[in-house]
Amino acid sequence: MPHDPPYLPAPGALLTDLYQLTMLQGYVERDMLDGAVFEFFARKPPACRNFYLAAGLEQVLDYLEQLHFTQGELDWLSGLGLFRPAFLDYLAGLRFSGEVQAMAEGTPFFADEPILRVVAPLPEAQLVESRLINLLHFQTLIASKAARLTLAASGRRLVDFGLRRAHGAEAGLLAARASYLAGFQASATVLAGAQFGIPLAGTMAHSFVQAHLDEAEAFEHFARSLPQSVLLLIDTYDTEAAARKVVELAPRLAAAGIRVQGVRLDSGDLGEHARRVRAILDRGGLGDATVFASGNLDEYEVRRLLAEGAPIDGFGVGTRLDTSSDAPYLDCVYKLQEYAGQPRRKRSEGKATWPGRKQVWRRYDDDGRCRGDSLMLEGETGEGQALIRPVMRDGRRLAPSPSLREVRAHALRQLDTLPAALRALEPAPPYPVAVSEALRDLAERADRLAGL
């Protein structure tokens, strides 16, 4: 009987900031258990991002459904000397019992537009802040970067190679998910295949060639050991010489029913090597073997290589994708918008936010391109499509989540709706997001309530 596929275990309730727990004790002791509304949104994107792509909702819903404190966690907290027994008893019984409304994963969004709202008793809605941001921020960060690569690659195969320089285990795993969601075809990370069903890809490392004293022998060994997927790394010593060795080897392999599927380049001038290698393969009767490139790639380099006509069929993108190296974080927050039925708003210098429960309406032109959004209060009716929808009630999903494949299809359709300027790699003029009168009025009311 098959076992369950292997999963990355969840980190538990203590993966949070200390102040969540100290604030919770304050709320609980003052009986501040009324309904609170928090929203997650991002502020202005960096110049190297024309839009954000929403991702991470699925992991947030998992987290909320599973949230609880184990006895071991409570014992450990008790030992800190900060928390009173009655509060620890409260934590022992705590489950997330609230509602979530959210934008579907794979939807582009813009500054100040919420992609997720939590409506729950104040302590529950507060406690989840740290992990919820941790999950939504990272996947949205990677999906937003990966979407640019998808647009630059114009249909060429894209594979995530980034595990080793991703920031830890979960970053490697979730970068595979976020990049697949945003249009990548595969990942090299095995656990991403097991946990999310993401197609896996991989070739060989330089060490495989080096461990053999003879490069051609290394190629033959690899091909015979993995006849289903003969992709040979040819830049360990001399790229073109290695390509010729592949051509020499191919008939011997063909006699054994093994086809050379392709070669990988990983260093030097990738465009120039690709042209020379393509010619060697074509002359050698390997016209259907693909040329795959990797090594310090990002969306600009992919675009440059394709613009100069480099005969490259696919790209492995690692470090710069999995760390979103040109913008390694987004300015995103999870903010209290309402408590006990009253609007709330932060007014700190340079960090003011829009209060209340909000909806994002998106308008489209006749060609299906989006042409502007409206940030409105929930309940107002805008033009076009309302993007925030209920996904959780009473702490449980309202419906099974879409499959990752469906999310990916949605994301690809959504990228098609973006105006050309937003799909370009260069900074676009800001996408129009209008703020409704009713929302402006509510912000004033929140300020008056806070005595400002």
Next chain:
Amino acid sequence: MPHDPPYLPAPGALLTDLYQLTMLQGYVERDMLDGAVFEFFARKPPACRNFYLAAGLEQVLDYLEQLHFTQGELDWLSGLGLFRPAFLDYLAGLRFSGEVQAMAEGTPFFADEPILRVVAPLPEAQLVESRLINLLHFQTLIASKAARLTLAASGRRLVDFGLRRAHGAEAGLLAARASYLAGFQASATVLAGAQFGIPLAGTMAHSFVQAHLDEAEAFEHFARSLPQSVLLLIDTYDTEAAARKVVELAPRLAAAGIRVQGVRLDSGDLGEHARRVRAILDRGGLGDATVFASGNLDEYEVRRLLAEGAPIDGFGVGTRLDTSSDAPYLDCVYKLQEYAGQPRRKRSEGKATWPGRKQVWRRYDDDGRCRGDSLMLEGETGEGQALIRPVMRDGRRLAPSPSLREVRAHALRQLDTLPAALRALEPAPPYPVAVSEALRDLAERADRLAGL
């Protein structure tokens, strides 16, 4: 009976790149099981780092000691259709049986200097590459950034606030460890306290103030709920007005035996607010209450604030630390240096490496400042101190690891040994690392062996 402290569960053997497994099948089927030597090192650091600080060894040793494939993992791999039963049987029995030599965590190091060597049968040494880089890269990245903050803060309190924008769960947890190791005093991440014994710190969020309609009431509730640690966030609306509310509140709290320990600023001109708030607190009899600052901080901003004499007693550093935002990855690799007793060397364009088993010798002047390193072959005797030492044999630690507190003390002593130019934030001239004649000779021999 107390439970074990909560831990982040390990990710299992499938957190690796697919090509490790396909190469392993090739090695195993060709009986290439001889001893291999791999070393982990970093290439030239970015201009914003004068040195690297080694970190992550402890997690690598945990990983190597625990490495095995579960039946569920093997079943899942079997379903991929890439691996033959004999190879899956080999994986079922695979444990790491090799040696590790390494530089102690908390030791500064430079380009091309290995900080870790694995000596093991080729498949074992190969398989561990992905996770080993993933662990060493990230903690070294964060420790190297945190060390700069430690140097800039000149003894002021530094607290890691970065969990929410760290790249996932493990990044948040290990950034807390790496920054503590490099001189931080505490972290806000609760799990880092449970797992590593790192001191925890935290204040309150804006939402706590906003959930109350009255700011002064919020302060009083918080203080009475957490009398051990009264740190009040005062920038939700008007920073100086809030500081005056703290002064008004203090006598009432004092009557209940509660002392206001300090305030936190999180927005605006932190230096200017700190001066005004300090004056308000001092005039109000709260001369021993501390002023703590946070909000978009990095080592440059900390230095600037201290240079202008801002009366700030401590800094909370989050996003820019936990993502190492100015250099979100290091150019580090894990490379085959020797197989079956013969040196190996990668010669790819721009990526050539030094072969063989290496030792790093560090020379010091009479004041204990390091003045140059030598990269030599293991067995050569250099001047000064040899930094690479045995830590694991037969897949087991040779001795219990030093405590994290000991590692931190070592790191702080090591930072003191750096020449002033390296301790500065500005780019320093390259630190001298000499390559021995014997190592140059071996590189030539490796090239001859590969027929170059």
